Each structure stands twice: as C-alpha cells, then as structure tokens.
Amino acid sequence: MSLHEAKQGMLWTLSDIATLTRRNLLRYIRMPQLLIFSTIQPVMFLLLFTYVFGGAIQMAGVGVNYINYLLPGVIVQTVIFGAMQTGIGLADDLSKGLIDRFRSLPMARSAVLAGRTISDMIRNVFVVLLMSGVGFLIGFRFHQSLWDALAAIGLTVLFGFVFSWISASIGIAVRSVETAQVAGFIWVFPLVFASSIFVPVKTMPGWLQAFANVSPITVTVNSVRALVLGFPLGSDLWQMCLWMIGILAVFVPLAIYQYRKTS
DSSP, X not given: OOHHHHHHHHHHHHHHHHHHHHHXXXXXXXXXXXXXXXXXXXXXXXXXIIIIIHHHHHHHOOSSOHHHHXXXXXXXXXXXXXXXXXXXXXXXXXXXXXXXXXHHSSSOTHHHHHHHHHHHHHHHHHHHHHHHHHHHHTTOOOOSOHXXXXXXXXXXXXXXXXXXXXXXHHHHHHOOHHHHXXXXXXXXXXXXXXXXXXXXXXXXXXXXXXXXXXOHHHHHHHHXXXXXXXXXXXXXXXXXXXXXXXXXXXXXXXXXXXXXXXX
C-alpha cells in the first residue's frame, strides 16, 4: 500500500468515525430525555451527600469544606456511570440488528466503536460542566487557576472515555440491554464506593484501604481533587496514567475483536 493510499484510508476512517459520532449525538437531540435522566442521578448524589451525610463526614475530617472535597469525586463517578451507557447503547444496536447493517456497509469496522465512545465522551463533557455549575450554586469553588480547572475536567472526561471501552466490551459480549445494564453496574458500584470519592480512604478498614489506595478510581479522584484544591499530586497522576494506558491496551483490542466476530 502506497503512502497516498494509506492517507486516503485514514481520512475515510476518520470520516466514518465522525459520521457515527454525529449519529449518536443526534440521538440525544431527538430524545433529550436520555440526557436529562443521565444528569438527575449525579445531581441527586451530590445533593444527598452534601446535605444528608456531609455534616457527619465533615466531622470525620476531610481537611476542607465537604462540598469542595465531594464534587471532584462525584464528577468522576458521573463520567464512570455515563461510560456504562456505551455498553448499553451497543447492546441496544445489536438487539435491533443495526450493527449487522453497519457491518454490511463499506465503512471502517473501528468507526462503530470509536463513534460510540467519542459521542459518550462529548456527552460527559456536558454533564461534568453541569455538575460543576450545580456545585458552584451550593458552595463549591475552584481553588486553583483556570488552567488547573480545565486540566481537572479534561482528565475526568478522558477517564470516562477509557471506561467506555470496558463498557463496550461488556455490551458487545452480552448483546442484551437488560443484561448490559446489570453487568455494567454490578462491578462499578463496589469500585466507586470503595474509593476516595465520598470519604477519605483512611477512614476505611485496613484491608479495604489496601485495595482502595491502588484503585484506578481513587488515584483519578485524588488527581482531580489535587488540581482543583491545590493538594499535592504525589504519585496519583502517574498511577492514573498507567491505569488508563493499561485499560485501553486491554479493552480496545478486546472490544474490536468481539465486534469483528459478531454475526
């Protein structure tokens, strides 16, 4: 294959990805309830933990006003839960036979998966900004520069994109919307709550601390929290990067392999 053909093939692939991304985003415009309901749960988490549990957790000692401690964790939780929609959407397309139609078209095989994960990442940008706005209304404030705030938001959205590939693998494997919902969230909930999202890891039992301290969610939340509040980053940032590289290295090829063998 010549260099010109390779460049032409890359342009066609990017065009296919853009088309599928647009298709998935248009779905949110035509069915805005999908976007509305995906924002209700994280807002409820934020309000409940702030006003119901916040006083008790503040007494446990988080070092700052609890809303400032909580919001970075909740936006990470939000993008993770949002990433689970990737698998549900793919399972829905499979159950309706839409994936079979895509496979019959002269388009890049990677475009279906990439278009889905990128569109969900764009949706997560909207949800993160909305959550930041709600947090601001109830007392949250960025303590660092604008660039630090943008870096925190960017890392959060990127982390959600990485988790979308895990969800994509699950959605293609199970092929059922109901099963994808259960299989997607059943392993995410323990990871979310056994982390530093809601409470400091030091308040957990010793055996759980050992797990929570190395969890990809904990190191990501700690990195975002450090950028937002000015805490020292320590080793959390590079641990987060290693986790993201490792997850992508495993689940991108796995999702593509599962998609190719789908019939």
